[in-house]
Each structure stands twice: as C-alpha cells, then as structure tokens.
Amino acid sequence: MGDKLRAKTNKKHFTFLTRRAPYGSGNAQLCLDMVLACSIYDQDVSYVFLEDGVFQLLNDQQADSISNKTLGKALETLELYGVEKVYVSAKSMTQRGLTPDDLILPVEQISTEVLSQLINQSNCVFNL
Amino acid sequence: MSCLHTINKTSLLHDMDTCISILTPDDAILFIEDGVYCCIDDNSIKGAVPGFKFYAQLEDLQARGLVGKIRSDIKSVNYDEFVQLCCAHKKVVSWF
Numbered sequence: 209m210g211d212k213l214r215a216k217t218n219k220k221h222f223t224f225l226t227r228r229a230p231y232g233s234g235n236a237q238l239c240l241d242m243v244l245a246c247s248i249y250d251q252d253v254s255y256v257f258l259e260d261g262v263f264q265l266l267n268d269q270q271a272d273s274i275s276n277k278t279l280g281k282a283l284e285t286l287e288l289y290g291v292e293k294v295y296v297s298a299k300s301m302t303q304r305g306l307t308p309d310d311l312i313l314p315v316e317q318i319s320t321e322v323l324s325q326l327i328n329q330s331n332c333v334f335n336l
Numbered sequence: 337m338s339c340l341h342t343i344n345k346t347s348l349l350h351d352m353d354t355c356i357s358i359l360t361p362d363d364a365i366l367f368i369e370d371g372v373y374c375c376i377d378d379n380s381i382k383g384a385v386p387g388f389k390f391y392a393q394l395e396d397l398q399a400r401g402l403v404g405k406i407r408s409d410i411k412s413v414n415y416d417e418f419v420q421l422c423c424a425h426k427k428v429v430s431w432f
Contacts, residue, residue, distance in 0.1 A: 231369070231399055232346075232369055232370035259348065260349070260370075263346075263373060263400065266402070266405075269399060269400055270398045270399060271399040271400075272399075273395040273396075273398040280401065303348075304376065
C-alpha cells in the first residue's frame with residue numbers, strides 16, 4: 209500500500225519562467241494554462257515573471273481593443289487557484305522602468321541570485 | 337523621400353539602432369503590436385534626434401495597459417490615423 213499511496217500523493221516543485229509580453233505571441237497564455245493545470249493537481253508551483261514577461265503584470269490592460277482575452281485579469285485570479293508563490297525579477301522591472309505601482313497584483317520582487325536558488329530547488333522547470 | 341517605419345517587437349527583442357540611424361527628417365516611426373512597449377523605455381529611442389515624429393497604435397496601447405505610461409513626445413493614433421499615416425508617406429518599411 210505504501211508505494212501506491214506515495215505515488216498518488218507525490219508532490220513535486222514546478223517552477224515556471226514566463227519571459228514574453230502578453231499578446232505578441234501565445235507563450236504567456238500557454239504558460240498560465242500550465243501553471244493553473246499544475247496547481248489544480250495540487251503541485252507545488254512557483255511562477256516567475258522575467259524579461260518581457262513582466263509586461264504581463266501591467267495594470268489597466270484592455271485586450272478587447274485588439275479582440276483578445278485580457279491576460280492581466282486572469283493573473284488576478286491566481287490566488288483563487290492556490291498559486292501563491294508568484295515572483296517578478298527586480299532586474300527586469302528596473303530595465304523597463306517599471307515600479308510595483310504599475311502592476312496589477314502585489315508580487316514579490318526577487319534578485320537573480322534568488323532566482324538561481326529557486327531553479328536549483330525545483331524538480332522541474334518550464335521556460336517559455 | 338518620406339518613409340514610415342513600423343516596429344512591432346519589444347526593444348529587447350529588436351535592435352532599433354539600425355532603424356533609427358537611417359531616419360531622415362521627413363520620416364516617422366510608428367510603434368504597433370509589441371512595439372508599443374518601446375514607448376515607455378527612454379533607452380530604446382535614445383539615438384533619435386528630437387524633432388522626429390513618433391507614433392504609437394492606440395488600440396495596442398490600450399490592450400497592454402500603456403495608455404498614460406508612454407513618453408509625452410509620442411502621439412497615439414487609431415486605425416484610421418494609421419491608414420492616413422501610410423498614405424501620407426511615400427513608403428512603409430516594416431521592421432518585423
């Protein structure tokens with residue numbers, strides 16, 4: 209019984225690195241879908257916004273003007289789906305002249321050193 | 337010969353130096369799609385001499401939450417004005 213039970217409750221740490229702006233490609237939406245799927249299966253999920261991915265977090269997005277779904281609105285629901293470890297690269301924010309006031313939700317800013325640790329501690333890393 | 341240059345990528349994916357270095361005084365740059373992110377970043381258009389005309393696609397700014405966050409010297413234009421810009425210039429060059 210032991211082995212079977214362990215297999216069922218096996219929890220892994222997944223880290224998702226999202227590095228693209230929200231609407232120019234499908235990468236951002238795909239990454240979000242994977243994050244939500246992982247979270248629903250009760251996995252340990254870290255969600256990191258870096259490089260142009262930080263633009264996904266900008267407030268006041270209205271993607272209906274380009275006939276799209278507003279990604280920022282979906283990101284606001286992350287907590288409801290149990291995704292609590294959401295991080296943004298401090299370096300990527302600075303490079304783009306963004307401050308926490310520009311963002312749609314409170315996100316912990318992390319350094320490249322912390323990001324490196326996070327990746328090392330993860331069982332699996334998705335990068336898109 | 338006047339020319340409208342369109343840019344549709346973010347500044348980090350897209351090296352704008354070439355485009356900016358060949359601008360002539362009659363030319364204009366229009367930022368569309370992900371190119372509108374260049375409008376919040378002073379560095380991406382630092383090579384441009386003041387006086388050059390810069391435009392950004394309004395609908396793309398709205399979608400990305402950038403209205404009110406862009407440089408004051410960049411004018412936002414709707415789709416009708418986009419068409420007018422294309423007609424007002426002899427050529428359109430897409431830096432995609």
